[in-house]
Amino acid sequence: MNGHPDDDGRRARGVATRETILDVATRHFAKHGYRRTLLEEVAADAGVSKGLIRFHFASKDGLAVEVLRRLQLEEARWIAEAAGHKEDPPGALARLLERQHMHRTDRTDLAAVTAALAMEASQKPAVREQLANAYTWYRGQVEKVVEAGRHEGIFRDDISASALAGLFLAALDGVYMHRRLGYEGLQPVRDSIPALLATPVRA
Numbered sequence: 001m002n003g004h005p006d007d008d009g010r011r012a013r014g015v016a017t018r019e020t021i022l023d024v025a026t027r028h029f030a031k032h033g034y035r036r037t038l039l040e041e042v043a044a045d046a047g048v049s050k051g052l053i054r055f056h057f058a059s060k061d062g063l064a065v066e067v068l069r070r071l072q073l074e075e076a077r078w079i080a081e082a083a084g085h086k087e088d089p090p091g092a093l094a095r096l097l098e099r100q101h102m103h104r105t106d107r108t109d110l111a112a113v114t115a116a117l118a119m120e121a122s123q124k125p126a127v128r129e130q131l132a133n134a135y136t137w138y139r140g141q142v143e144k145v146v147e148a149g150r151h152e153g154i155f156r157d158d159i160s161a162s163a164l165a166g167l168f169l170a171a172l173d174g175v176y177m178h179r180r181l182g183y184e185g186l187q188p189v190r191d192s193i194p195a196l197l198a199t200p201v202r203a
Helices: 005-032 039-046 050-057 060-083 089-106 108-118 125-151 161-180 187-201
Strands: none
Touching: 005 039, 005 050, 005 060, 005 108, 039 050, 039 060, 050 060, 060 089, 060 108, 060 125, 089 125, 089 161, 108 125, 125 161
């Protein structure tokens, strides 16, 4: 038996309301950080009650985790695409880094929300878990590219795929943080990262 049309309409409205809340919360977390984001203000801007936010997300922590998860799912799609070119492992590494940088530049909400919530990770277990899961997955994508390079004889066997993946993430985060702090002249540094990372691991 098919559901009543009114039920379908309510579900659709519920999904739309949830997405609206997430859109508004993303802007608030990006602009104000975690601590200065208030559910009352998110509710007002979204045109809903604070109780409805709690209905969908249970708490401010739950809302923050869902905002982060949605942004990371978007990021994961292009990371997986960039890492999929395993016929050219050094090029895949360069594309991963370039696409990550471009995405953080184009989607400032992703970078700002991630930075804001990372500052709370030590005191927010659910946020810490979401960030850790995303980083673990990203490192795994880089490790797969390195392993493909080993299989093709491009990368040395004595280079740790895990260490290289960590270096990628650290280099990218470092450049981003310096840019946030207002340091100039980072373009040449960023442009050189793929070569600096890929060259030492060539056989």
